Structure formats: C-alpha cells, structure tokens
Amino acid sequence: MEKIYLDNAATTPVAREVLDAMMPYFSEKYGNASSIHSFGTEAKEALEDAREKIANKLNANPYEIVFTSGGTESNNLALKGAALSNRKKGNHIITTKIEHGSVLKPCKWLEKLGFDVSYLDVDEYGLVDPENFENSIRDETIMVSVIHGNNEIGTIQDIDEIGKIAREKEIYFHIDACQSFTKTGINVETQNLDMVTINSHKIYGPKGIGALYIREGVKVDPLIHGGGHERKLRAGTENIPGIVGFAKAAEITTPGDVEKMRELRDYLIKRIINEIPNSNLIGHPQKRLCNNANFTFKFIEGESMLMLLDQAGICVSTGSACSSHALKPSHVLLATGIPPEDAHGSLRLSPGKYNTLEEMDYTVVNLKKIVGRLRELSPFK
Amino acid sequence: MKFPYSEKVLEHFRNPRNVGKIDDADGKATVGSPACGDMVAVYIKVDPKDSRISDVKFESYGCASNIATGSIITELAKGRTLEEAKSITWTQASDALGGLPKIKAHCSVLAVDGLRSAIQNYEEKHGLVKDMTPTTVDVVRRRLGKVMNPLTGLDMVRTNLVKEIEIKDGEVKIVVDLPDNHQFAPNIKEEVIDKIESLWDVKKVVVEFTE
Ligand SMILES: Cc1ncc(COP(=O)(O)O)c(C=O)c1O
Numbered sequence: 001m002e003k004i005y006l007d008n009a010a011t012t013p014v015a016r017e018v019l020d021a022m023m024p025y026f027s028e029k030y031g032n033a034s035s036i037h038s039f040g041t042e043a044k045e046a047l048e049d050a051r052e053k054i055a056n057k058l059n060a061n062p063y064e065i066v067f068t069s070g071g072t073e074s075n076n077l078a079l080k081g082a083a084l085s086n087r088k089k090g091n092h093i094i095t096t097k098i099e100h101g102s103v104l105k106p107c108k109w110l111e112k113l114g115f116d117v118s119y120l121d122v123d124e125y126g127l128v129d130p131e132n133f134e135n136s137i138r139d140e141t142i143m144v145s146v147i148h149g150n151n152e153i154g155t156i157q158d159i160d161e162i163g164k165i166a167r168e169k170e171i172y173f174h175i176d177a178c179q180s181f182t183k184t185g186i187n188v189e190t191q192n193l194d195m196v197t198i199n200s201h202k203i204y205g206p207k208g209i210g211a212l213y214i215r216e217g218v219k220v221d222p223l224i225h226g227g228g229h230e231r232k233l234r235a236g237t238e239n240i241p242g243i244v245g246f247a248k249a250a251e252i253t254t255p256g257d258v259e260k261m262r263e264l265r266d267y268l269i270k271r272i273i274n275e276i277p278n279s280n281l282i283g284h285p286q287k288r289l290c291n292n293a294n295f296t297f298k299f300i301e302g303e304s305m306l307m308l309l310d311q312a313g314i315c316v317s318t319g320s321a322c323s324s325h326a327l328k329p330s331h332v333l334l335a336t337g338i339p340p341e342d343a344h345g346s347l348r349l350s351p352g353k354y355n356t357l358e359e360m361d362y363t364v365v366n367l368k369k370i371v372g373r374l375r376e377l378s379p380f381k
Numbered sequence: 382m383k384f385p386y387s388e389k390v391l392e393h394f395r396n397p398r399n400v401g402k403i404d405d406a407d408g409k410a411t412v413g414s415p416a417c418g419d420m421v422a423v424y425i426k427v428d429p430k431d432s433r434i435s436d437v438k439f440e441s442y443g444c445a446s447n448i449a450t451g452s453i454i455t456e457l458a459k460g461r462t463l464e465e466a467k468s469i470t471w472t473q474a475s476d477a478l479g480g481l482p483k484i485k486a487h488c489s490v491l492a493v494d495g496l497r498s499a500i501q502n503y504e505e506k507h508g509l510v511k512d513m514t515p516t517t518v519d520v521v522r523r524r525l526g527k528v529m530n531p532l533t534g535l536d537m538v539r540t541n542l543v544k545e546i547e548i549k550d551g552e553v554k555i556v557v558d559l560p561d562n563h564q565f566a567p568n569i570k571e572e573v574i575d576k577i578e579s580l581w582d583v584k585k586v587v588v589e590f591t592e
Pocket of ligand 1: 070201
C-alpha cells in the first residue's frame with residue numbers, strides 16, 4: 001500500500017529540482033566559500049546568489065540574511081542574541097503563550113539570567129490581541145517575538161498591527177516564520193519586521209539549514225564564535241549544498257502550490273466536520289496556514305488515533321499528552337482554552353503540494369472508521 | 382516521537398479482547414479521567430461458588446498502551462479467583478505483553494488499578510471486606526482522592542473541590558465546590574457516588590454543589 005504523508009507541517013520531502021540543484025555542491029563544487037581560489041569563488045558565488053534569492057522573498061537586502069542551521073538556531077540567535085546585546089536598554093522581552101519550543105526555551109533560559117519575559121495570552125482562535133501587546137510594553141522592553149503561522153493550530157497572526165506598534169514604541173519585532181514562509185506574504189519593510197526566522201525543511205528543501213533576517217542596525221550578539229562568517233554573526237564554514245537547496249526551494253514555490261494546499265486543506269476540513277460527529281476545527285477558520293487542518297475528536301485519545309491511522313498508511317500528528325515526553329497536552333492547545341480532555345483528542349493533518357484529493361478521500365474514510373472504533377471502546381461518552 | 386511498542390502490544394491494541402460493558406456486572410470500577418488522557422472501566426462477573434471471575438470486560442479511553450494493558454489484564458484475570466486476580470501486577474501485565482515502554486507505565490498501570498478496584502467494589506457490595514472499620518471522614522477523603530478534577534487533571538481533593546464531608550448514621554454528605562450547572566458537575570457527582578456508596582457501612586451518598 002502507498003503511504004499517505006499528511007505531516008508536512010513537521011517536515012517535507014526534498015523536491016526533485018532542489019536535490020538536483022544541490023548535488024553538484026557535494027561533488028564537483030565542493031569549495032570552501034572563504035577560499036580565494038577558483039573552488040572558493042565558485043562556492044562564494046553560489047552562497048551570495050542564494051542569499052539574494054532568499055532576501056527577495058522577504059523584500060530584504062541580501063546582506064541582512066544570516067544563514068544558520070535551521071529554525072531552532074535562528075530563533076535562539078534572535079532571542080538570546082538580541083537580549084544579550086541590548087541589556088543596556090532593558091531586561092524585558094514580550095512573547096506569546098503559543099510559541100515553538102525554540103522560542104519558549106530560550107526565553108526560559110533568559111529568565112534565569114535575569115530577563116523578565118511576558119507571555120501574551122491568545123484568544124480561542126490563537127490570536128494575540130494587539131492592544132494587549134501594546135499594554136504590556138514597558139520602558140525596559142527590548143523586543144517582541146511572535147510566531148507568525150502557528151505550527152500546531154495553523155493560526156496566522158496579524159503581524160501588520162503588531163509591527164506598527166513595535167515600530168512606534170521602538171522595540172525590536174521578531175517573527176518565527178518557519179511555517180508561514182512562502183505560504184503567506186512576508187515583507188520586512190511594509191510589516192516593520194526587524195528579525196525573521198525561516199527554515200528550509202518545511203518548504204521542500206533540505207533539513208539543517210535556515211536563516212535569520214536581521215535588519216541593518218539591529219544589535220545582535222553572535223552565539224557561535226569562530227571565523228568571521230555571516231557578518232560575524234554565525235561562525236562556521238557555510239553549508240553550501242544546504243544553502244543552495246534552501247534558496248532553490250524558496251525560488252520554486254508558486255502561488256499555485258499554495259492554492260493547491262489550501263484546496264486539499266479545505267476539502268479535509270469540510271468533509272471531516274460534516275461527516276464525523278463531535279469533531280471540531282481548532283485554530284482560526286480563515287486566518288490559517290494553507291497546509292494546516294487541526295481537529296479535536298471528543299471521547300477518544302490522539303495517540304491511539306495516530307497509531308491506527310499509521311496502520312492504514314496515513315501519517316499525521318497529535319497534541320495529545322501520550323505522544324509527548326511531558327505527558328501533558330500541548331501548551332498551544334491549552335492556551336486557546338481547549339479543555340485538556342479535548343486536547344488529548346487532537347489530530348493535525350497537514351497536506352502538502354504532492355498530496356492528491358484521492359488521498360484525502362482515503363484519509364477521511366479511514367479516519368471515520370477509526371474514530372468510530374475508538375469511541376465504541378471508550379467509557380467516556 | 383517513536384513508539385517502541387512490542388508486536389504483542391500492537392496486536393492487543395489493534396484487536397483488544399473482552400471489550401465492552403457487562404450490564405449486570407457483579408463488580409465494576411472506573412479509574413483515571415479524560416482530563417489526564419487516560420481512563421479505564423472494568424466490569425466483572427463472579428461465580429459465588431468458588432469466587433472465580435467468570436467474565437470480565439473493559440472499556441478504555443487512552444493511548445495504545447492503555448488499551449493493550451486493558452486487553453491483557455482481562456485475559457489474565459478470566460477464570461482466576463478473586464485473590465489470584467487481585468495480585469496481578471503491572472510487571473506481570475507488561476511481561477505478558479512482551480514489555481511496555483517505561484514512559485508508558487503511567488498509562489498502563491491504570492488498567493491494573495481498574496481490575497483491583499472492580500474486585501474491591503465486588504467485595505464491598507457483597508460484604509466480603511474483612512476490615513470492618515467504620516467509615517470516617519479520612520476514609521472518604523482518601524477515596525475522593527481518586528476522583529479526578531477534569532479542569533486540572535489532578536484529583537478533587539488536591540484541587541480543593543471537596544468543601545465539606547459529613548457522616549451521620551450511614552449517610553455521607555459531600556459538598557463540592559462547583560456550581561451545579563457546571564459542565565463537569567454530573568460526571569463528578571456520578572464518580573463520587575460510585576467511589577463512596579460501596580463502603581460497607583454507607584447506606585446513602587448525597588452530593589451537593591455550592592451554588
Ligand atoms: C514554528 C517553528 N519554529 C521553529 C521550528 C524549528 O525549526 P528547525 O527544525 O529547522 O530547527 C519549527 C519546526 O520544526 C517550527 O514549526
């Protein structure tokens with residue numbers, strides 16, 4: 001049986017075109033971009049060409065792009081780098097309750113160093129209230145960090161509003177755009193963005209490569225010291241095949257891909273909500289990532305659903321406690337006010353550009369059966 | 382995360398044995414709570430002649446290891462005497478399943494607890510409890526410590542939902558600090574009655590809410 005991969009929010013396959021673009025940089029074109037000879041120049045050209053392509057996608061200047069090992073490192077650099085570099089200004093950071101671990105954990109770490117972090121509440125759809133954000137700004141506030149498209153519930157924040165306020169109050173504005181990059185417009189100029197985290201493996205590029213856009217003039221301390229690579233902000237010989245692949249992946253995304261994912265997403269949402277009783281969509285109904293459909297199914301638990309779907313060849317993810325090491329349901333789901341017993345029954349289906357409508361049909365048919373079976377087994381009704 | 386489940390666990394998860402309710406059960410118990418993500422109900426029929434479990438069924442709300450343990454525990458208990466069944470441990474259940482992951486101990490121990498509680502429920506209802514000490518507020522409180530507060534996933538004693546316990550002439554009154562129109566009020570009431578009314582000297586359980 002063919003497998004159906006509906007976990008594209010976790011990671012995506014590397015697109016054929018991307019792999020083809022990368023291959024020469026493993027074999028013939030293996031130079032170190034810091035070398036002066038022809039091998040080095042070849043690598044350097046590829047690096048700068050990639051930087052330009054990524055910058056174009058954000059309406060940024062190429063030298064404002066710093067390549068990193070991925071979304072996690074970019075978020076760490078943005079949070080810790082900016083906090084440590086701006087200690088003189090203050091010790092206050094604002095973020096939200098629905099961040100990815102790679103923002104939350106650096107915040108927790110900064111708290112240990114004496115920084116004060118405010119975690120903004122979200123409403124039932126996962127949206128931050130810009131007014132609430134404005135009220136939480138103090139004289140000591142250095143920065144605000146907000147997840148643009150949420151990896152779990154798919155909600156896309158209104159960053160225009162937040163950006164306006166941040167600019168007016170002169171605090172840095174960082175977004176984690178790992179999920180939203182190439183799926184919804186990001187413009188560092190019109191949206192007043194100071195730092196933007198992006199990565200490659202969510203957009204059909206290779207894993208282990210990402211970037212942080214850092215606006216010229218924004219003060220950030222490096223976390224990795226060594227040679228003078230990447231404006232001295234990130235030492236280490238550049239991962240040229242990864243960078244080339246990342247840029248290629250960003251370059252080949254089309255509005256058609258986004259449209260296709262949206263169509264698959266909407267088809268799934270419509271059929272599941274209509275055909276499976278006691279199922280609810282979580283996240284915002286309109287302001288959501290084109291590849292995110294996330295539901296709660298009452299009276300049953302997510303890990304069981306996930307495993308039975310896996311048996312049927314369908315790969316998804318859940319916010320249930322039992323799928324995590326923490327044995328607590330997802331902090332994002334709880335922040336939206338979903339009661340724990342519903343959070344345990346959550347399932348995220350994230351279609352990608354290689355999925356088909358037939359696969360969605362197969363998925364819905366199997367999901368219906370599985371939900372029915374587990375409900376029969378459940379004493380909780 | 383990867384699920385390091387054995388083939389046997391997966392097999393019991395996919396095809397659980399003895400699933401369902403026994404309507405005229407001689408003993409039954411529900412343990413765990415949906416808020417914590419795991420809940421098991423166990424029903425037993427007991428042959429009074431030789432105190433053997435003649436039938437046992439279970440229902441489960443939970444992850445794969447919870448369901449698989451529910452299934453294996455019914456297989457292990459069927460045909461056993463109450464004394465034998467009572468002494469079945471998590472380790473035995475885990476061994477019978479070819480080993481359960483450590484991180485899943487919490488979810489799978491629930492089924493073992495469920496079986497023991499169902500047996501206890503039977504013994505209490507049939508006057509088989511040897512320990513005939515009278516029910517005190519402490520005894521009631523200890524039992525309420527097994528009723529989960531769905532709002533927090535912690536038990537109702539620890540989360541201060543138990544406002545008052547009164548015992549008089551075999552009647553136990555429990556005041557729960559929740560409005561009576563609260564979404565979980567009926568569940569909590571049912572669970573409280575279930576846990577307390579089987580005590581040997583309790584004739585009636587009254588559950589009141591604060592508003
Ligand atoms: C919103 C978000 N931020 C950060 C990351 C981390 O990125 P990476 O896996 O490239 O370190 C991810 C995905 O894993 C993500 O979805």
